Amino acid sequence: MPIAGARFNPTKILVPTDFSISSLAALAAATDLALLFHAEVLLLHVMPVLPIVSGDDLPTPFPERQEFLRVAEEEAQETLTQWVSDLSGRGIEASLKVTVSNDVVDKVISTIEQQGINMLVLSTHGMSGWRPMVFGSIAEKLIKLAGCPVLLLRSAATPA
Template sequence: MLIPGFTFHPKKILVPMDFSVSSISALAIAAELAQQFHAELYLLHAIPMLTMVTGMEFPTAFYPRQEFLDNAEQDAVKRFADFIVNLSGQGVKAHSGVEIGNDVVGSVLMVSKREHADMLVISTHGMSGWRPVVFGSIAEKVVKLAECPVLLLRSAKTEGGEALEGDE
């Protein structure tokens, strides 16, 4: 249903990415939207300082070494460079950034404001078990707290109902 007098024409679309299959799929959708609206994309990778170690009876939090953070940031910058070249070939203007902090959701919201994003395109991971119950879903929190429209894309599932590899 169209609302008379209402138009939505995003100029800048923020795409938070963790480089999972679902976030790369979200980037493809965001690129299509950017082409349609002649919008710019801003790709964001937020590196959490507080990392969870699983495989133990109870998850344990630790602060990663600076070397780990530097390597993670360099890896993200390299990945984004490849995405930006590909997007440029599609006629889509794109920029990227890497944020390091304790709060991924806070980083996404801060960058959204700083970059004047008109829209966010984010994917879910379809996690189950104790993680989303204890920590909540990043995508869910972004949807609740973002000041601009958010397009939330579900992760693709296999026939057995499991999230695709790299999405858990």
């Protein structure tokens, strides 16, 4: 028996992506949900600002790092633009956002709040053993912090 007043009708779905196979599975699930509920889809790619190391193991000068980020952002924009075009071709209103930050969780949560997202679709990367304990799980943190329903797709486990 349904609970009085309880409804599930997402209208704006956020799909964070790192362009991995598992994030493509999340995009496929979000596409199906968007078609079913006539929802918009927002694709989000958060680029980490990691130090780029030169041949002598010293951080590269600032201009080289800026060029690397510019190229990476351009490539992400191109890929997401194609995905938005594919979604639009299926009748789904879609948009994209590319941002730079080492705090992926914070960027996803702030996007949820700023964009009025009411469903988050993402995947795990199948990490097992000690790696999630050492590196933490972005998916686990998002499940705890997201202020909207979360669909978490488990991807195939990677070898330890």
